[in-house]
Amino acid sequence: MIQQNLVWHPPAITKVDRQKLNKHKSCALWFTGFSGSGKSTLANQLDCELYSLGVKSYVLDGDNVRKGLNNDLGFSPEDRVENIRRVGELAKLFVDSGQIVITAFISPYRKDRNQVRSNFEQEEFMEIFIECPLDVCVSRDPKGLYQKARNNEIRDFTGIDSPYEPPVNPDLTINTEEYTVKDAVQTIVTHLRNKGIIDI
Template identity: 60%
Template sequence: MEATNHITWHHSTVTKENRHVLNGHKSCVLWFTGLSGSGKSTLANAVDYKLFQLGVSSYVLDGDNIRHGLNRDLGFRVEDRKENIRRIGEVAKLFVDSGQIVSTAFISPFREDREIVRNMLEPEEFIEVYLHCPIQICEKRDPKGLYQKARNGKIADFTGISSPYETPDDPEITINTDQITIQQSVEKIFSYFKEKQIL
């Protein structure tokens, strides 16, 4: 018999809404998606720093960092990538339940996986932020030297080279990171926060 047949969800005494009132802001997930080198980690941390300066409860979940711990048992096959995103979705949901704004910086190449995470959350809690950047620019940046390794056959199933990236159909926010600055990108996200009355 499945282990889940023997467990029951325990509802918290302090609700998410209680935490929103205490914090003075709503909670949500900023789901940064895009090719390697498009600027996901850089922008997620820039947004997080501004939130921190404003006294907003927030945190960044970064792809590489998570693979050092929680997901260190996963590789980069399609099934592993799907499980990687599923786990991150569950963790991100916990952060939202705790009343925080969580930024996730993951390539998350498959639309289906991103939609699964969206469906874990309530409407407007999942904010898909698509960082559009031509692969030529991403390769030119190549901060970790991964594209070169992929081109040389040293990395299999590398997104954009030997594995596909499925662009979002209708993201809440699209940022052309080859055309605007980090500061302008941050301002675009904070304009969205204001529009949706998250802050």
């Protein structure tokens, strides 16, 4: 009923206007993968590289967003769906503002990632699979979360007692067991150039 009373207000400054001002196109780079795969590390190093090139970018990190916008959500399947829905809407606002937004979320369900993709124009959403074997992620365990999950201190933890559905056809796959962070960043920057998002 509430939706019936809402009227979309078109912006005076369009996404294309903002892209022209920024001198590059905008898009969402959606990092998905297990906890410990390297999503946040890679997202922030990519952000630094884009900043050095004069590209407007911003990182939405899973833990950071859950400390604020999504602090009312847990890790049940239903809450995970809502978490990704909200982040998808937030990412779209960043793309509309003419920026490259880098999201670092486990986002374990294909259906949710595909739903987010459907909200973007074709070239404005890139699903990037941060691939790393689960046993390697467990051995890294940078936040001690896998150990807590195995001790039953955390429930519904992806890879332990909650599933992860890897992308079937990601736009890009980065295997962090094989790539250095520097090489991974350069691979993504090259991909952005090849797609015509940036020309720097």
